[in-house]
Amino acid sequence: MRHFERFACIDWSGATGAFQPGIAVAVCERGGPPALVQSQGQHWSREEVLHWLPEQGDCLIGFDFSASLPFVDAHAFFPGWSESPPDARTLWALVDRIASDEPNLGANRFVDHPEASRYFRRHGGRTGDRFGHGIGRMRVIESAARTAGVTPTSSFNLVGASQVGKASLTAMRLLHQLGGRVPVWPFDPVPESGPLMVELYTSLAARAAGVPKGRSKLRDAQSLDAALAALGDPPHAALARYDDHITDAMIGAAWLRRAAGNEALWHPTALTPSLARTEGWTFGLS
Template sequence: MRFDGFVAIDWSGASGPAYAGIAVARCRAGMAAPQLVRPADARGRWTRSAVFDWLVAEGDRNQRLLVGIDMAFALPAPFEAPPQLWARIETHCAQDADFTGHRYVEGDTRFWRSGKQPADWIGHQRPAELACIAQGLGHPQTPLKLIGPKQVGLGTLAGARLLHRLREQRPARWAIWPFDDVARDDRRSACVEIYPRLFIRKAAGGNAKLRSGAALDAALQALGSEPAGLVHFDDHQADAIIAAAGLRRTAEDRALWRAGAGQERGWIFGVAAAGEALRAQQQVSVQTMAATAIEVATPAMKPQKPQTTRGRTRR
């Protein structure tokens, strides 16, 4: 599948005026090493709004980009599936600046929002996360977890608003995989869900952070990229750099594009299609989550607590 450039975004759902944690890296088709994209902000920090503006501007240029964002593009059942989910989160949070999504989860006990893990909390995962774990590509956390350094839930809520806005403002410029058929549309740029740990595992064979220039360059070379030659970078920047190279390599594999077909809860780009045994496990998870939704909706008539195991945690 042809793309002119590849962009990876290490995303953040943090609140407040001075949050850190967002990094952007890009590379062109070929073998050149990914380069960090520096924000225009004088403090040298990306905001979610600045990322959106940058994506709109880049998408309006005469190029086709593949953009990976480190967030879940959907929530597990029985939450609404995208794009309805994105629109609902945007409606709930429209008054909140900078794509913040915290307001959407207020009062919903299906989300782990603070403190120790609640005794009755069930951390359901989507089919994509279960498949990633089964294939030994990492342990992505459920987007229902909103606490801890490895959580992706807050970023998922904020990212849903960004995806909704892209779809609303630039429908002719952007496709969102796997909800849009990217394979049959060779003109629009595309957004995909990524899990940077997956690319590190594929390149380095382990789970360790890439914290030296030598380790980063070795992983890049394993993904068919020239070395970056960087000395100073943080974990977020390393994740974005390796993910950009991983996107470029993975985009060549048509089977991995097909893996997301029909997945209304989204799919992690780079994870192969799930097997039949895993599909059965996913169905059990969906049924249990539905029972939990009933309990939340009707507290006066609580059904018997479903017998299930806790969801596995991410990263």
């Protein structure tokens, strides 16, 4: 099993704009608490994260977004559309190509595309005729996550505070533009050295840190230290400010360091080669 020297967690954002208060980056070494990584400016941009990732050396990096869309339920990402990709990497390329003239790795051009928009629920009561019913289509791992106390939403739903679709689509542009410089599990094999990215749920990390469901948004030093202590970490160095993006990233990095040594999490029984090419998997769920 691969051993890493450093562990990082990135709380991602799909909001419009060049700089994102919702992006937070935390890193921890093998011994010691996680530390917040400051951006070059007041806030991180998605492009700054894109350039930061390949420089991280022997680091396991967790991202709180969905790296793909549902495929298994309909045998396609976009059933009925001739451009529907056969696998996740081609999906990332499609999203990036259609949104290529949008700055800041934005993905609004993609969800407003005449064909792509038919599969999404958007603001203003605009539900595409191919969105489906109820909460929307789910990946295999998203359906399974509900038994683990996590309640993911469909990435085809772009409405509501809990939606992750916009963040996931902007992340697909980032993944495509990385061009393989940072492998992404399970779409890529685990490399012998260098950085590796995995998808994770910061809410799952919060549960492991003893944070009760429904109260996972920590915004103060005392609560953060209590969560880190539950993961076996010492207190963190005091920060100038606290918000739930920062604490999510720091708890996520500490949890990832502990979870990375669990062999079973790298080999989920339900993760087939087909799933690994199309929908992917969320690290931490077996």
